[in-house]
Amino acid sequence: MKLNRRDFLKSSATLTATSALSSCLSSQAESIPAHRWIDQKLCIGCGSCVPVCPMSAIQLKEKAEINPEECAECGVCYRSRVCPQDAIKPGKLRWPRTLREVFSNPLSEHKSTGVMGRGTEGIKTNDTTNRYQAGFIGVFVELGRPVLGTRFREVERVIKKFKAKGYSLLEDNPVAELIFEPETGSLLPEVLEEKAISVLLEFIIPESAGKELLIILQELGKELETVFSVSVALRALPDGSSAFENLFQSGIFTLPNGKVNLGFAQGIAKSKG
Known part of the structure; x- marks a missing residue:
């Protein structure tokens, strides 16, 4: 099938956009930490999340941070919805850290x-x-x-x-x-x-x-x-x-x-x- 110049440019633009989107999503996925985390761009440092953590893994400095060594991946901080900015994010867990979530999260x-x-x-x-x-x-x-x-x-x-x-x-x-x-x-x-x-x-x-x-x-x-x-x-x-x-x-x-x-x-x- 022959394509005229307009169709060729249109299809090329679509492929380029699709490729760029795929690369962007791939880059975002790779940048997600391998543990639960708090988006520092969204966190306002209110400290509402600190007392809900059963493992005392959330520390408040200028902004809240999750200590990955102490976090049990239970998800309480996320499910409690105490963060007004929705800054608490799930991580991209890998073995053996996945055990933490399976044993600590009652929904797993x-x-x-x-x-x-x-x-x-x-x-x-x-x-x-x-x-x-x-x-x-x-x-x-x-x-x-x-x-x-x-x-x-x-x-x-x-x-x-x-x-x-x-x-x-x-x-x-x-x-x-x-x-x-x-x-x-x-x-x-x-x-x-x-x-x-x-x-x-x-x-x-x-x-x-x-x-x-x-x-x-x-x-x-x-x-x-x-x-x-x-x-x-x-x-x-x-x-x-x-x-x-x-x-x-x-x-x-x-x-x-x-x-x-x-x-x-x-x-x-x-x-x-």
């Missing part, structure tokens, strides 16, 4: 489990999963909350401590896919310095190991560089009471709250065992 879904947030439903669905049965203790170790957050090197310490005693992390826990040495519980080296608001680890141990669990937790209390809390899942005794006091020594500090599965989803509570 773990591909390995299909569960949003920390990637596990814990005891909340035991009516249907029946993971925690009579004669065993479900152990939940939550690292990082409140305030401090946790690095995955601390997560690894917990997994390795339990593994050394013969107890493996549950395979359907989202952290399990990060283990590259099942024999020891070691995590992938590249994830160890990544940070999350909190990480929940799950183990199942026999009821006879109740005292051993206390020893493990006491040792971890001296070794970990972040805060952690522990919950246990126990099947109720035939009379409906809890076996907690029978399994653990008195004098343990416990929080006045708990979760009770009533067995409405399935008849597990009445099943054998």
Whole structure:
């Protein structure tokens, strides 16, 4: 097909404009930081974003800035919409930093489990999963909350401590896919310095190991560089009471709250065992 001069110039101009736009978009994409950031051209230094960060990662100098080392990519600052200038921007995250968002942002879904947030439903669905049965203790170790957050090197310490005693992390826990040495519980080296608001680890141990669990937790209390809390899942005794006091020594500090599965989803509570 022959083109007259006008059509040729028009098509050439279109191609040039398209090429320029493509180059511009490519350049903009390359300039986006690999972490959540605050556009300094838009920020007015009001400081409204500082108190909403659960990791205290936002610092106010003349203008607000996000410390990428402390940011857990939870997105609270962005979702809270406290910035009057819409200066808080998502970064172009790459592995392994993507772990921060997956474990810290409740709107992110773990591909390995299909569960949003920390990637596990814990005891909340035991009516249907029946993971925690009579004669065993479900152990939940939550690292990082409140305030401090946790690095995955601390997560690894917990997994390795339990593994050394013969107890493996549950395979359907989202952290399990990060283990590259099942024999020891070691995590992938590249994830160890990544940070999350909190990480929940799950183990199942026999009821006879109740005292051993206390020893493990006491040792971890001296070794970990972040805060952690522990919950246990126990099947109720035939009379409906809890076996907690029978399994653990008195004098343990416990929080006045708990979760009770009533067995409405399935008849597990009445099943054998």
